[in-house]
Amino acid sequence: MSQLTCIAVDDEPLALGLVASFIDKTPFLKLVGRFSSAVEALEVVHQQEIDVIFLDIQMPDLTGIELARVIEASGTRGPRIIFTTAFNQYALDGFRVDALDYLLKPFNYEEFLRAASKAKAYVELVQKAAAGAVAEVKDEYLFLKVEYQLVRIAYEDILYMEGLKDYVKVHLKSDSKPILSLTSLKALEEKLPPSRFMRIHRSFIVNLDKIAAVTRNSIQIGATTIPVSDQYKEIFNQFLSKWM
Template identity: 35%
Template sequence: MKMTAIAIDDEPVALSVIQAHAEKVPFMELKGVYTNAFDAVDVLRREKIDLLFLDIKMPDISGLEFLASLQEPPMTIFTTAYSEHAVQSFELDAIDYLLKPFSLARFLKSCNKAHNLLLLRQERPQPDYIFIKSGYDQCKVALADVLYLESAGNYVNFVLTDRKVISRLSMQEAMDLMPAQQFTRVHRSYIVNNLRVDRIDRNNVYLGKSVVPIGAAYGEAVARISGEEK
């Protein structure tokens, strides 16, 4: 099973080292490298990224600040030339801390740790329902009954086969509630249940009688629903 990863470091040379090491790790796919943390935000929102290699000292925002800003961060390995941030990095639940310059052997040890953790998480049985806060109530919703989620200002509509449940959430918070392997964000305002998709064309996703538009930035995510991703 492949583990997807990205790397953020303001030093191109450091990114080159990570790329060279990553090419030698058979179970990992490095999907992108970024010298600016903000350039990686859209990728983290659109795609399922399992692991983040993150430098700590960067000019606009530190790696520690960037990780703390993510509502549902991937597993993170900090990469830095400074050792004084080690304790703080583990307080943010980083799974490892690579001190530059690090060897391929040390890099591989971190990757193995992340991969083993990922396998353990996937072996746990996933519940077939979630609870959604709607007003003062907690509504139990079967995942199989969800057609799609629709943004409505500061709220999200959970459109089910027999009713709607509205909750005060952002789209990112709603996405974090749903199992990533079953639900896909296809537009900045829509998330669909992959198992409920009947048809996909260039512009829309069809779920029974419902039609959901495809956003221009979400083509790769939509392709994964039908297995057409290259």
């Protein structure tokens, strides 16, 4: 693949210079801009295609978290973000804006390269899927953000998904320990094929192929009974009519 286009954003000149030098010495990265202001960086993001932003969090006018939220709210596939900060209390916020990684200052080149390699792997995966080179994977797998990794999960392996406050717990056939991802059931519902998955409760999406038994008010998957809420009764009854 060609180089990833990158910008570095930090209001501290020394920190900005260090990140820029790390980008310059990494063969698969191309530095196309360095900014001391998130507002200036946002203008560039709107004007040209950027693959990765190395982004400080605590900055005047617009913080790194706020910039990430603006990019996320645009509704298009924006640049991936790697946060660079001296404060570890922002890690959860980093998860919530779907950051690829979180580098805690001071970090060395080895740590930087590890984060940059994650970005490279992510962009390559997205490009292949967009080009149809892995159409069979796109049709049979879900790509889920787990911690700071993009994990491929086969539809066939999913039993059901359980929504928690800030997370979704994905229960698998192959592993008794569920996968935890900082996302929402609504976001997953939009990605999953409706012919294979159905939301039957505000807190549950089920794999239709894994249903072992049904009643008017619940379904059974393995040893787990999952209720059907009133909100989803109509669509569930349409499915249930095929069983009767």
